[in-house]
Amino acid sequence: MRGRPTTYDSDAVVxxxxxxxxxxxxxxxxxxxxxxxxxxxxxxxYNTFRGGKKELFSKALQQRREAFLAFKQEMKQHPAPIxxxxxxxxxxxxxxxxxxxxxxxxxxxxxxxxxVDNDLEAEAxxxxxxxxxxxxxxxxEAQRSGTITNPADAAVLGRYLITCWNGLNxxxxxxxxxxKMKELIGIQLSILA
Amino acid sequence: MRGRPTTYDSDAVVxxxxxxxxxxxxxxxxxxxxxxxxxxxxxxxYNTFRGGKKELFSKALQQRREAFLAFKQEMKQHPAPIxxxxxxxxxxxxxxxxxxxxxxxxxxxxxxxxxVDNDLEAEAxxxxxxxxxxxxxxxxEAQRSGTITNPADAAVLGRYLITCWNGLNxxxxxxxxxxKMKELIGIQLSILA
DNA sequence: CAATTTTTGTAATGATCATTACAAAAATAT
DNA sequence: ATATTTTTGTAATGATCATTACAAAAATTG
Numbered sequence: 001m002r003g004r005p006t007t008y009d010s011d012a013v014v015x016x017x018x019x020x021x022x023x024x025x026x027x028x029x030x031x032x033x034x035x036x037x038x039x040x041x042x043x044x045x046y047n048t049f050r051g052g053k054k055e056l057f058s059k060a061l062q063q064r065r066e067a068f069l070a071f072k073q074e075m076k077q078h079p080a081p082i083x084x085x086x087x088x089x090x091x092x093x094x095x096x097x098x099x100x101x102x103x104x105x106x107x108x109x110x111x112x113x114x115x116v117d118n119d120l121e122a123e124a125x126x127x128x129x130x131x132x133x134x135x136x137x138x139x140x141e142a143q144r145s146g147t148i149t150n151p152a153d154a155a156v157l158g159r160y161l162i163t164c165w166n167g168l169n170x171x172x173x174x175x176x177x178x179x180k181m182k183e184l185i186g187i188q189l190s191i192l193a
Numbered sequence: 194m195r196g197r198p199t200t201y202d203s204d205a206v207v208x209x210x211x212x213x214x215x216x217x218x219x220x221x222x223x224x225x226x227x228x229x230x231x232x233x234x235x236x237x238x239y240n241t242f243r244g245g246k247k248e249l250f251s252k253a254l255q256q257r258r259e260a261f262l263a264f265k266q267e268m269k270q271h272p273a274p275i276x277x278x279x280x281x282x283x284x285x286x287x288x289x290x291x292x293x294x295x296x297x298x299x300x301x302x303x304x305x306x307x308x309v310d311n312d313l314e315a316e317a318x319x320x321x322x323x324x325x326x327x328x329x330x331x332x333x334e335a336q337r338s339g340t341i342t343n344p345a346d347a348a349v350l351g352r353y354l355i356t357c358w359n360g361l362n363x364x365x366x367x368x369x370x371x372x373k374m375k376e377l378i379g380i381q382l383s384i385l386a
Numbered sequence: 387c388a389a390t391t392t393t394t395g396t397a398a399t400g401a402t403c404a405t406t407a408c409a410a411a412a413a414t415a416t
Numbered sequence: 417a418t419a420t421t422t423t424t425g426t427a428a429t430g431a432t433c434a435t436t437a438c439a440a441a442a443a444t445t446g
Contacts, residue, residue: 023308027220031404041425042405048423052405101307107363111301114294114366115216125367132367156376159364163377167360170300171352173307174318174325183349184356191384224434234395235435241393245435 010048011063013038018060022105025112026057026120057120064106065127072134082142085135085161086189092168093181100176103169132162139192149193157192164188203241204256206231211253215298218305219250219313250313257299258320265327275335278328278354279382285361286374293369296362325355332385342386350385357381 016037020029031053035045049055071088075081109124136158142148150157168188172181209230213222224246228238242248264281268274302317329351335341343350361381365374 025218025220025305025309027218028305028309030402032402043408043424043426046405103304103307108304110363110366111296112218112221112305114296116218116221121366128363128367152380153376156380159368159373159377160380162367163357163360163364163381165360166363167356167358169363170303170321170359171356173303173314174321174355175352180352183346184352187345187349187353187384188356191380223432225432236394236396236438239435 013040013048014056014059014063017056018063018105021057021060022102022108025108026053027112027116029053054117054120058123061106061109061120061123061127065130068127068131075134075138080142080147081138082147082192085138086192089164089168089185089189090182092172093178093185095172097176100172100181103173104165107166107169128162128166131165132158135161150191160191206233206241207249207252207256210249211256211298214250214253215295215301218301219246220305220309222246247310247313251316254299254302254313254316254320258323261320261324268327268331273335273340274331275340275385278331279385282357282361282378282382283375285365286371286378288365290369293365293374296366297358300359300362321355321359324358325351328354343384353384 016039017034020033020037024033031042031045034040034053034056035042038045040048045056046052049059051058075084078084106124106127110121110128113121113124136154139148139157139161140154143151143154148157164185168181168185171184175181175184209232210227213226213230217226224235224238227233227246227249228235231238233241238249239245242252244251268277271277299317299320303314303321306314306317329347332341332350332354333347336344336347357378361374361378364377368374368377
């Protein structure tokens with residue numbers, strides 16, 4: 001018995017929810033907001049995501065995690081992975097104002113939910129740590145190959161890079177401006193040498 | 194006619210409110226939370242802060258602004274202000290875990306309220322820009338006196354420093370650990386040379 | 387002490403919150 | 417076609433939301 005088939009594409013629904021969560025954050029997003037964004041009634045919504053708002057947010061976070069894993073895959077077949085990372089940072093400056101104002105949903109979650117929802121906060125921290133690990137591994141390899149001359153511990157430099165990312169996601173809201181962001185990122189990356 | 198005098202100290206009340214807001218953020222903090230923390234009933238609370246929750250949060254932000262202005266004053270009579278800034282960063286590493294998890298209420302506000310409350314977000318951005326300006330001015334002076342050898346534009350280095358601050362306030366929640374934070378801050382400051 | 391002013395505590399307000407209940411609708415399988 | 421299964425829309429749930437109304441309490445001033 002198959003029963004009535006779903007008319008909603010779960011991935012697309014999570015993506016719509018992700019957009020709302022990204023802008024307003026977990027606490028300020030109401031189920032009404034989510035129903036409007038996804039065009040789902042509460043019946044379908046709770047039937048699809050029995051965990052309610054929290055499960056939907058978790059799925060949205062995991063969707064960002066997938067995006068990161070895709071980037072990591074792309075990097076594996078690149079001749080100079082560290083250049084891809086640098087380019088990723090530099091491309092940040094080219095974003096439009098709205099993108100600047102949104103920041104990073106993962107970092108947003110870490111700052112907003114530490115004393116509100118431990119599970120979701122831990123999930124977000126986990127993603128950022130994965131990114132940090134990728135930075136560290138890439139830097140270690142670039143040091144071996146001589147692409148990076150800074151001899152500091154790769155783990156510290158990786159932590160430095162994720163901190164650059166975290167910082168940019170606040171500062172870009174203070175200065176959603178291409179030129180200012182470009183200069184800033186240039187200084188940040190200059191440390192790798 | 195004087196009328197019945199207030200039994201609540203407004204500054205102390207705002208401080209209590211600030212503590213709750215700092216941990217849970219604007220959206221996730223309920224008036225019930227604020228009444229519990231301040232030991233005020235809704236009658237007194239709305240009599241004292243006619244603007245309700247929003248005015249109370251604004252006052253809490255301004256209280257942080259005052260703390261910053263006090264630091265700036267202290268700096269003025271210091272022989273080497275840039276050293277005070279470096280020490281401020283280095284002292285971050287010594288914080289206890291709970292302090293690490295709280296981060297910075299001003300940066301928290303910028304990330305959480307951009308699409309929720311424009312006024313409060315703008316207020317927070319204003320404070321961060323004031324801090325950035327202080328960084329820039331101090332760096333410019335340190336360059337003149339030769340305390341800092343990095344010849345980059347002081348405005349860019351100031352923007353770099355506020356971005357370090359913003360980044361640390363996320364990363365310290367990933368790694369609320371003295372040793373890791375110490376190494377990280379060391380690398381960040383090494384750029385000033 | 388009486389008039390006045392302000393604070394305070396309690397109760398009520400209507401709105402919105404996340405979630406559930408449930409029956410009608412729409413599909414499949416026999 | 418009928419039984420079965422699942423989705424869907426609507427309505428209702430009780431809780432909590434921020435805020436207001438209001439009268440009693442507590443102070444000052446004359």
